[in-house]
Amino acid sequence: MKKVILSLLGAAIIFTTAVPSTFASEAGLESEVNQVLGTPYLWGGTTSAGFDCSGFILYLLKKFNVDNLPRTSQSQAKVGTPVTKENLRSGDLVFFNTLGTGISHAGIYLGDNQFAHSSSSKGVRISKLSDTYYKDRYVTARRVVDEKNYLKMVD
Secondary structure, X not given: OHHHHHHHHHHHHHHHHHOOOOOOOOOHHHHHHHHHOOOOXXXXXXXXXXXXHHHHHHHHHHOOOOOOOOOOHHHHOOOOEEOOHHHOOOOOEEEEOOOOOOOOEXXXXXXXXXXXXXXXXXXXXXXXXXXXXXXXXXXXXXXXXXXXXXXXXXX
8 A cells, every 4th residue: 555655645746747837937027017016006116126107117128128118007018010909929029098088007017908007006916808807998909019029928
Protein backbone atom coordinates (compact mmCIF):
# COMPACT_ATOMS: atom_id res chain seq x y z
CA MET A 1 0.00 0.00 0.00
CA LYS A 2 2.87 2.36 0.86
CA LYS A 3 4.45 1.75 -2.55
CA VAL A 4 1.19 2.62 -4.32
CA ILE A 5 0.82 5.86 -2.38
CA LEU A 6 4.45 6.82 -2.95
CA SER A 7 4.13 6.02 -6.65
CA LEU A 8 1.02 8.19 -6.93
CA LEU A 9 2.68 11.05 -5.06
CA GLY A 10 5.76 10.78 -7.25
CA ALA A 11 3.65 10.85 -10.42
CA ALA A 12 1.69 13.83 -9.12
CA ILE A 13 4.90 15.75 -8.47
CA ILE A 14 6.31 14.93 -11.89
CA PHE A 15 3.12 15.93 -13.72
CA THR A 16 2.53 19.13 -11.77
CA THR A 17 6.08 20.35 -12.28
CA ALA A 18 6.29 19.30 -15.93
CA VAL A 19 3.18 21.23 -16.99
CA PRO A 20 3.58 24.99 -16.67
CA SER A 21 0.80 26.91 -14.98
CA THR A 22 -1.28 29.07 -17.31
CA PHE A 23 -1.17 31.86 -14.76
CA ALA A 24 2.60 31.65 -14.28
CA SER A 25 3.26 31.74 -18.01
CA GLU A 26 0.92 34.66 -18.60
CA ALA A 27 2.75 37.30 -20.60
CA GLY A 28 2.17 40.46 -22.53
CA LEU A 29 -0.50 43.05 -21.97
CA GLU A 30 -2.56 41.17 -19.38
CA SER A 31 0.54 40.52 -17.31
CA GLU A 32 1.46 44.21 -17.34
CA VAL A 33 -2.08 45.17 -16.34
CA ASN A 34 -2.14 42.61 -13.52
CA GLN A 35 1.04 44.12 -12.06
CA VAL A 36 -0.65 47.49 -11.52
CA LEU A 37 -4.25 46.46 -10.73
CA GLY A 38 -5.46 48.49 -7.78
CA THR A 39 -2.99 51.34 -8.31
CA PRO A 40 -4.77 54.51 -7.18
CA TYR A 41 -6.10 57.16 -9.53
CA LEU A 42 -3.93 60.25 -9.64
CA TRP A 43 -4.88 63.15 -11.91
CA GLY A 44 -1.95 63.70 -14.26
CA GLY A 45 -0.30 60.47 -13.06
CA THR A 46 1.78 58.41 -15.47
CA THR A 47 3.67 56.10 -13.09
CA SER A 48 2.87 53.09 -10.93
CA ALA A 49 2.54 55.52 -8.00
CA GLY A 50 -0.76 56.62 -9.58
CA PHE A 51 -2.40 57.00 -12.99
CA ASP A 52 -5.11 58.97 -14.65
CA CYS A 53 -6.80 57.16 -17.54
CA SER A 54 -4.61 58.48 -20.37
CA GLY A 55 -1.45 58.23 -18.24
CA PHE A 56 -2.25 54.57 -17.62
CA ILE A 57 -2.45 53.97 -21.38
CA LEU A 58 0.87 55.75 -21.94
CA TYR A 59 2.51 53.68 -19.19
CA LEU A 60 1.26 50.36 -20.59
CA LEU A 61 1.98 51.03 -24.24
CA LYS A 62 5.53 52.23 -23.53
CA LYS A 63 6.19 48.68 -22.32
CA PHE A 64 5.52 47.59 -25.92
CA ASN A 65 7.56 50.32 -27.66
CA VAL A 66 4.56 52.52 -28.41
CA ASP A 67 5.72 55.91 -27.18
CA ASN A 68 4.33 58.42 -29.65
CA LEU A 69 0.87 58.89 -28.13
CA PRO A 70 -0.49 62.26 -27.02
CA ARG A 71 -1.03 62.87 -23.30
CA THR A 72 -4.82 63.33 -23.04
CA SER A 73 -7.66 60.96 -23.85
CA GLN A 74 -9.22 63.56 -26.18
CA SER A 75 -5.99 63.72 -28.19
CA GLN A 76 -5.40 59.97 -28.05
CA ALA A 77 -8.83 59.47 -29.65
CA LYS A 78 -7.60 61.30 -32.76
CA VAL A 79 -4.58 59.10 -33.54
CA GLY A 80 -4.32 55.66 -35.07
CA THR A 81 -7.00 53.90 -37.05
CA PRO A 82 -10.70 53.83 -36.13
CA VAL A 83 -11.94 50.37 -35.11
CA THR A 84 -15.52 49.18 -34.79
CA LYS A 85 -16.56 47.60 -31.53
CA GLU A 86 -16.99 44.27 -33.32
CA ASN A 87 -13.38 44.33 -34.56
CA LEU A 88 -11.62 45.24 -31.30
CA ARG A 89 -8.47 43.34 -30.40
CA SER A 90 -6.11 43.46 -27.43
CA GLY A 91 -4.25 46.76 -27.25
CA ASP A 92 -6.92 48.87 -28.97
CA LEU A 93 -7.88 52.03 -27.13
CA VAL A 94 -11.52 52.55 -26.13
CA PHE A 95 -13.00 55.97 -25.38
CA PHE A 96 -15.99 57.15 -23.38
CA ASN A 97 -18.00 60.30 -22.71
CA THR A 98 -18.33 60.13 -18.92
CA LEU A 99 -18.84 63.84 -18.26
CA GLY A 100 -21.29 64.72 -21.04
CA THR A 101 -18.73 66.95 -22.73
CA GLY A 102 -17.17 64.60 -25.29
CA ILE A 103 -14.37 62.11 -24.76
CA SER A 104 -13.36 62.23 -21.10
CA HIS A 105 -12.21 58.69 -20.30
CA ALA A 106 -10.11 56.00 -22.00
CA GLY A 107 -9.04 52.42 -21.50
CA ILE A 108 -7.18 49.65 -23.27
CA TYR A 109 -9.03 46.65 -24.64
CA LEU A 110 -7.95 43.22 -23.34
CA GLY A 111 -10.27 40.94 -25.30
CA ASP A 112 -13.42 39.07 -24.27
CA ASN A 113 -15.37 42.32 -23.86
CA GLN A 114 -12.97 43.53 -21.13
CA PHE A 115 -10.85 46.65 -20.89
CA ALA A 116 -8.37 47.97 -18.34
CA HIS A 117 -8.51 51.57 -17.18
CA SER A 118 -7.78 53.90 -14.31
CA SER A 119 -11.09 54.83 -12.76
CA SER A 120 -11.22 58.10 -10.83
CA SER A 121 -13.07 56.34 -7.99
CA LYS A 122 -11.46 52.87 -7.98
CA GLY A 123 -8.02 53.20 -9.58
CA VAL A 124 -6.69 50.67 -12.07
CA ARG A 125 -9.27 47.99 -12.74
CA ILE A 126 -10.75 45.76 -15.40
CA SER A 127 -14.32 46.42 -16.54
CA LYS A 128 -16.63 45.11 -19.24
CA LEU A 129 -17.68 47.14 -22.26
CA SER A 130 -21.15 45.64 -21.76
CA ASP A 131 -21.49 47.13 -18.25
CA THR A 132 -24.41 49.55 -18.53
CA TYR A 133 -22.31 52.52 -17.42
CA TYR A 134 -19.67 52.02 -20.12
CA LYS A 135 -22.03 50.71 -22.80
CA ASP A 136 -24.09 53.90 -22.55
CA ARG A 137 -21.01 56.15 -22.66
CA TYR A 138 -18.92 54.38 -25.31
CA VAL A 139 -17.81 56.74 -28.11
CA THR A 140 -15.13 55.13 -30.28
CA ALA A 141 -12.03 52.97 -30.44
CA ARG A 142 -8.65 53.41 -32.11
CA ARG A 143 -5.89 51.01 -33.10
CA VAL A 144 -2.50 52.54 -32.29
CA VAL A 145 -0.33 49.42 -32.04
CA ASP A 146 1.40 48.05 -35.15
CA GLU A 147 1.49 44.31 -35.93
CA LYS A 148 4.99 43.74 -34.53
CA ASN A 149 4.15 45.28 -31.15
CA TYR A 150 0.70 43.67 -31.14
CA LEU A 151 2.32 40.24 -31.30
CA LYS A 152 4.43 41.12 -28.23
CA MET A 153 1.25 42.07 -26.37
CA VAL A 154 -0.53 38.81 -26.96
CA ASP A 155 2.40 36.43 -26.45
